[in-house]
């Protein structure tokens with residue numbers, strides 16, 4: 318069995334969030350798990366107990382919309398977190414997309430849009446004899462709609478907006494948040510091609526192409542790249558999407574090219590794509606062995622992965638999708654997004670530094686295992702229930718009978734990890750002392766493992782714990798009395814070099830079918846050139862996208878605000 322010291326009991330903050338937004342009338346955690354297990358197993362008695370157990374024990378949790386909406390009346394039973402909506406160069410189509418955005422946000426889902434097919438600012442519009450106001454005007458409409466829907470929805474809405482780097486309005490796009498302070502409901506990413514990145518490396522010219530009339534403007538690739546980096550330095554945005562890398566693993570290329578992702582960057586798909594996520598709590602997959610060390614219980618991880626894949630596949634069948642195109646896409650491609658949470662805590666228990674080769678090796682082993690077991694389960698489900706209708710062997714050469722076009726995706730787990738009481742997704746810990754305010758009381762918590770290790774290693778004292786509690790900004794790394802080898806693995810996001818952040822993302826990406834949500838943390842004094850080097854590094858290591866955050870550069874990050882709402 319896994320260790321359960323910090324996970325079986327829900328924290329006061331978890332209960333607070335659950336009570337406000339997740340529990341149905343008169344429910345508690347057990348009731349919620351019973352409701353969700355019953356709806357998702359859909360009458361299959363063999364599955365219902367397994368589904369209940371994995372959630373109740375916090376071994377695996379499906380994404381927030383599944384927890385909150387399962388069991389609501391049928392047209393409100395929207396269970397997915399990620400949507401990709403189309404943006405055509407046509408006002409009527411845009412309004413349809415705006416409507417669908419509102420529906421998705423109300424139900425707790427996030428939406429991604431690519432604006433690259435819209436004609437640039439100043440282009441003629443023949444039907445009205447006017448001129449187009451460009452992709453940014455479409456973004457404004459969606460941004461304003463999100464703002465309005467915020468009030469009544471399950472949580473504040475979130476959007477990802479992408480524009481290809483070869484769109485003539487690319488500079489307006491890069492600067493749009495700087496120029497328009499109301500654009501707060503979008504995360505931005507530039508879709509960069511391999512041709513562009515090569516041109517940046519070589520210092521070559523680069524072609525901007527008008528999507529409407531195919532007119533070409535020649536520009537300097539490095540100039541655009543530098544502007545992207547400078548803005549990321551200032552505000553953390555825009556991020557980059559390596560669009561050719563993304564399309565190289567498109568499981569359904571015959572249905573179209575991928576151009577965008579959901580708000581946090583873990584799900585890239587074609588328009589009308591939708592994905593329901595779920596995450597395995599890696600801390601619960603550990604077991605202690607005789608000498609007090611912790612190792613992964615691979616038998617248990619296999620069992621939990623099999624249940625999780627079956628669960629996520631079943632979600633598709635009972636999900637109420639907001640429009641027929643999304644319903645059809647979901648049923649024809651059946652993507653699921655199995656990820657992990659508590660990865661950094663898992664490494665802590667194993668005493669492996671997050672920024673070490675040994676740490677990355679262990680992470681690679683675990684992720685490969687989950688991906689392999691996940692695909693084996695999907696192939697088994699496919700033999701029983703049929704492969705996904707759009708399966709074409711050449712697109713997934715190593716699979717024979719998969720039920721799903723993708724298995725793994727790493728979500729941020731902004732809420733789920735808080736429920737499970739573990740570190741977020743694959744992110745390192747931000748601190749080992751947490752100060753949290755709930756209603757009128759303030760809770761100061763020290764990471765439970767720290768006390769345990771301090772006692773085991775003989776450096777525990779009441780005085781030391783008190784120092785930690787009363788000076789939360791103090792890093793374990795700077796704490797007198799903590800042995801050097803303990804300081805090596807008790808590290809926070811800002812102790813880890815930006816390069817090591819990228820290396821961890823790339824390690825995980827190697828074994829993940831879709832993508833990885835991760836922030837690359839930089840110190841306040843990092844330079845914009847350094848950001849450029851990290852972007853290059855991420856591209857060369859096979860990452861699908863990259864988001865950086867320089868300490869202190871921004872206080873209104875969409876998704877941070879979102880998580881706390």
Ligand code: ADP
Nearest residue numbers: 380381398426427474475581728730731732733
């Ligand atoms: P959770 O832990 O609540 O299940 P995550 O933090 O893992 O959610 O985010 C997963 C995805 O859910 C995001 O990438 C995004 O698509 C969607 N999402 C998260 N927060 C919001 C929000 N406030 N509004 C809309 N969508 C959201």
